[in-house]
């Protein structure tokens with residue numbers, strides 16, 4: 028699916044703003060046929076849960092409805108008009124007047140519908156109604172289950188440690204494409220010669236709606252054409268390219284023009300960063316140089332708007348990460364808003380891009396999710412239908428984010444029950460699919476503490492092993508001396524057995540901002556700092572460790588639970604982004620504020 032851009036042949040209209048809003052329990056069986064009842068309004072983009080100080084809305088299980096009247100611009104006559112939702116969590120259905128135009132399952136990837144096919148005319152006013160369902164089942168990604176409680180009420184059981192925010196948390200837009208011949212898709216792969224000297228940009232264009240002549244130009248930031256082609260697919264060589272480096276990105280632009288009967292019928296363009304990514308032995312190489320990941324596991328999580336995308340907070344978060352000296356992050360535990368990857372491309376951030384496959388694990392420790400006697404990868408929980416949904420989530424993520432230079436690796440699951448019977452059968456086809464869809468990027472997963480080097484069934488399938496560990500927190504609580512010994516012993520076993528790069532994708536301790544203790548005790552700012560310092564000592568002793576992502580960048584909202592006080596408090600920053608002592612500890616280690624040297628075309 029093409030990213031939405033404005034060009035001489037394509038226009039965009041944002042539908043962000045206030046929409047009428049109602050719960051399914053308050054609406055008729057076909058709410059799209061008339062005006063929604065009541066007078067609630069909900070902003071888009073935003074999760075709806077925290078907008079209303081009301082249990083019924085915050086803990087709603089099922090569908091909600093958004094509705095608004097939209098005028099299709101008169102000037103759009105003769106164009107094809109699409110509606111595009113950047114996400115609807117976890118399932119969306121869109122009606123234009125009384126017609127269902129699209130239904131989509133999967134809460135963190137975009138979908139769209141051709142409104143022209145539904146008979147929509149330029150100049151007309153239409154009623155757009157969007158149903159959004161937040162239910163997670165064992166066949167969804169992420170999986171969950173519905174249960175009935177003793178009051179006969181349906182409750183949503185989730186198996187992940189973040190609040191089940193839902194709604195339209197990202198942009199909704201209308202856009203046009205030419206009615207006839209037009210660019211349908213474009214995929215870019217770049218590479219860099221080992222000795223420098225030249226780079227290559229492979230491109231693969233799809234032209235829809237008939238035959239046209241194509242012109243593809245790669246242009247540098249001064250507007251100079253550095254390579255051009257008249258084919259739909261091919262490889263362009265750029266001599267002495269300006270490379271896209273972490274912290275020092277350079278973006279070219281690829282301009283695509285489609286001509287038919289001597290007239291330009293479509294124009295499209297996108298940014299291209301020339302860089303290579305490879306794994307060699309225990310190293311992760313970007314442009315043939317070893318790269319060390321410093322940064323965070325994060326969440327899309329803000330007060331009031333939940334997982335809503337907001338540009339002010341986005342820039343602030345990137346600036347805070349840069350202030351600590353971080354160079355990278357993981358989109359734990361789902362694909363983030365597209366604006367975040369565009370920003371990362373322009374500012375040289377490295378992204379480990381994660382599929383929303385979290386909670387494929389019935390036996391996770393820590394007491395967070397309770398006890399369960401079932402086998403995770405079996406007919407009882409994650410079965411072949413779940414696996415199909417998981418494949419679809421991988422396809423949609425790779426399709427959406429293939430062209431981002433910032434994305435260096437796909438993470439196809441977080442902390443599955445990878446020591447369990449059936450895990451290998453479940454994951455092998457998923458790794459295969461990922462590599463088939465993108466043979467150029469390494470694939471990883473994050474392993475959890477119950478699947479050790481000798482019991483994990485899947486680690487050898489991956490190019491890089493992501494490891495989440497909590498010695499000194501969930502075990503050896505308060506005893507960093509013993510935690511240090513155990514952590515080192517275990518990491519050495521991973522290194523010896525798998526001889527490939529290890530990225531520590533999570534390590535952290537819940538910390539109450541403002542709580543100080545001497546000597547340091549769990550929950551205090553001192554303990555979080557000493558905990559991180561202990562992990563860093565161990566990482567520095569182990570060659571295969573090529574990255575450290577602290578859990579978490581900021582405190583975040585979770586479901587209720589006896590080990591969560593107003594959410595998860597492992598943030599280096601509070602939920603409103605005030606630094607804890609750990610932020611200063613990380614600045615010392617990571618070098619603090621780095622200078623931005625981006626050159627963006």
Ligand code: GCB
Nearest residue numbers: 188441442495533578595597
């Ligand atoms: C984990 C999970 C993450 C949790 C974290 C914690 O291993 O991957 O989602 O939030 O632990 O704090 O318990």
